[in-house]
Amino acid sequence: MNTTSQRLRRLTQLVLSAGTLAVLAGCASVTPIGELLDNASKYNGKTVRIEGEVRESAGAFGLGAYQVRDATGTIPVLSQQASPPRTGSKIGVTGRFEALVTVGSKSLAVLREESRTVP
Numbered sequence: 048m049n050t051t052s053q054r055l056r057r058l059t060q061l062v063l064s065a066g067t068l069a070v071l072a073g074c075a076s077v078t079p080i081g082e083l084l085d086n087a088s089k090y091n092g093k094t095v096r097i098e099g100e101v102r103e104s105a106g107a108f109g110l111g112a113y114q115v116r117d118a119t120g121t122i123p124v125l126s127q128q129a130s131p132p133r134t135g136s137k138i139g140v141t142g143r144f145e146a147l148v149t150v151g152s153k154s155l156a157v158l159r160e161e162s163r164t165v166p
Contacts, residue, residue: 077139081119087146087154097122097158098139098166104131115140115158126160139164 078095097115104113111131113124115138124131124140132138142158 079119080115080117080122083122083144083158084120084154084156087144087156090144091146093144094141094161095144095158096139096141099137101132101134101136101138104134106131122156122158124158124160126163128160129163132163137166139166 076096077098078090080097080099083090083095083097097117099115099117102114102116102121105111106113106126107130111126111129113126113131113134114121115124124142140158140160141162141164142160144156144158146154146156148155
């Protein structure tokens, strides 16, 4: 009985540790939109993850575009996999960052959606 109790306690500790690491890893991987736009050449062509609120969306036939805004900025997201999310919803998006044009310190860029989650 004592051995079973020790195993259960150890298993509980491992599960809690793994869960904590997963949460911390998920938080660490979110890139602020302002960081992407301010350093467009650094992120161009790279897969990044953002989180924010859907501001505007439009789409049909499983394709769509929408804007995501966080506390640091707004970026358009292009989706070829699914209809866009509802305006006002909270969302996490992983996708390929593409800097289209940079003039001075301002960048026009898009995020090509690879996957989305509800944070």
